[in-house]
Amino acid sequence: MIPFSPPHISQAVIDEVVAALKSGWITTGPRTKQFEKDISAYAGCQSTLCLNSATAGLEIMLRWFGVGEGDEVIVPAYTYSATANVVEHCGAKVVFADVKASDFNVNPACIAKLINERTKVIMPVDFAGLPCDYTEINALVVRKDIQAMFHAQGENQEKLGRILVLSDAAHSVGASYLGTKTGSLTDVSVFSFHAVKNLTTAEGGAIALNLPAPFDNEEVYKALCIKTLHGQNKDALAKMQKGNWKYDIIEPGYKCNMTDIMAAIGLVELRRYESEILIRRKEIVFAYDNLFEGCAWAETPEHTTPSKTSSYHLYPLRVKGITEVQRDRILQAIFAQDVSVNVHFIPVPMMSYYKSKGYDIRNYPVTYSNFSREISLPVFEDLSNEQIKAVVHAVKQAVEAELAAAV
Ligand SMILES: *Cc1c(COP(=O)(O)O)cnc(C)c1O
Numbered sequence: 001m002i003p004f005s006p007p008h009i010s011q012a013v014i015d016e017v018v019a020a021l022k023s024g025w026i027t028t029g030p031r032t033k034q035f036e037k038d039i040s041a042y043a044g045c046q047s048t049l050c051l052n053s054a055t056a057g058l059e060i061m062l063r064w065f066g067v068g069e070g071d072e073v074i075v076p077a078y079t080y081s082a083t084a085n086v087v088e089h090c091g092a093k094v095v096f097a098d099v100k101a102s103d104f105n106v107n108p109a110c111i112a113k114l115i116n117e118r119t120k121v122i123m124p125v126d127f128a129g130l131p132c133d134y135t136e137i138n139a140l141v142v143r144k145d146i147q148a149m150f151h152a153q154g155e156n157q158e159k160l161g162r163i164l165v166l167s168d169a170a171h172s173v174g175a176s177y178l179g180t181k182t183g184s185l186t187d188v189s190v191f192s193f194h195a196v197k198n199l200t201t202a203e204g205g206a207i208a209l210n211l212p213a214p215f216d217n218e219e220v221y222k223a224l225c226i227k228t229l230h231g232q233n234k235d236a237l238a239k240m241q242k243g244n245w246k247y248d249i250i251e252p253g254y255k256c257n258m259t260d261i262m263a264a265i266g267l268v269e270l271r272r273y274e275s276e277i278l279i280r281r282k283e284i285v286f287a288y289d290n291l292f293e294g295c296a297w298a299e300t301p302e303h304t305t306p307s308k309t310s311s312y313h314l315y316p317l318r319v320k321g322i323t324e325v326q327r328d329r330i331l332q333a334i335f336a337q338d339v340s341v342n343v344h345f346i347p348v349p350m351m352s353y354y355k356s357k358g359y360d361i362r363n364y365p366v367t368y369s370n371f372s373r374e375i376s377l378p379v380f381e382d383l384s385n386e387q388i389k390a391v392v393h394a395v396k397q398a399v400e401a402e403l404a405a406a407v
């Protein structure tokens with residue numbers, strides 16, 4: 001069976017994890033702090049806070065911005081449910097925006113129509129690793145009429161004076177837009193280091209801060225450290241200093257810090273991210289593109305445009321003109337040939353919980369069209385060229401049999 005995205009665990013990763021375990025410091029400590037510095041240097045952002053997941057990072061930023069009941073947050077209908085769930089956690093209303101037919105990303109024109117005086121945050125998702133249309137999205141939040149509509153509540157909303165752009169960059173570490181890397185493209189971006197993501201720490205995530213003046217991103221980082229560690233004014237490392245035992249709880253904080261064991265994996269992986277991981281992923285997606293050339297039914301995904309470079313997180317192939325039922329049959333026929341494929345994603349408005357709240361996928365026709373024809377192919381560092389050919393062979397066989405049967 002060709003797997004979908006097993007992790008690549010090198011001896012160097014194992015050695016660094018063992019070193020962390022033997023160091024006497026296994027929770028948040030020197031390795032996490034170093035990993036944060038390395039991410040800031042790589043992504044070009046002002047400051048980075050590492051956490052136990054991207055989901056925690058997104059929720060913490062919504063809470064930091066004071067998002068709650070009566071507020072609205074715009075989220076693409078086509079994303080993983082975590083993007084919407086965190087808005088629900090805060091008691092705010094999820095407002096779904098439809099995506100584009102060209103590249104799966106949220107459509108700025110759809111966002112523009114959904115903004116009203118209750119809108120507090122826009123959460124674009126860099127689907128499959130391709131950055132969103134950030135020139136358009138960033139321009140929206142400072143458009144005079146839109147900014148005039150913004151009702152600031154609380155310190156951070158007053159300081160920003162407009163809608164916050166909070167990118168779900170779970171897929172897009174290392175991707176770039178007009179020469180700038182994700183992490184530096186919007187006010188705040190959140191990366192995921194989950195086991196299936198490009199850069200992994202088994203579980204993990206990071207908040208990349210890039211807030212404009214008058215925010216001091218270093219100060220925001222410190223406030224977030226407290227917010228993500230019980231609301232305690234001293235972390236464990238600071239309390240270790242001789243005689244420095246006393247602490248205070250200044251807010252009812254959360255608990256979602258990264259451990260040094262996780263950071264040990266990330267430190268090694270980030271060092272070879274650009275030179276090995278991204279290079280191999282790029283080779284794989286371009287090999288797929290070549291092998292599907294001349295297939296009239298194949299709609300291959302966009303990875304590069306004059307302004308964008310992907311991080312090649314997924315290969316979301318679409319089959320022209322098929323229905324969801326046909327797509328599902330094709331998936332089974334591919335699995336029958338021992339190739340693991342996937343669908344990214346089942347749109348959030350199609351999930352039971354969101355349906356029960358009154359959301360209806362018929363309001364997001366492009367999202368549904370993309371989803372109903374989508375098949376994600378395996379992309380992982382150790383996928384061999386032989387396996388790539390086997391995947392394409394299985395896909396072609398399955399699709400062509402389905403299309404022939406449908407005639
Ligand atoms: C993986 C993923 C997340 C969640 O990341 P975690 O680190 O598992 O919390 C959020 N959004 C998208 C689009 C994802 O693919």
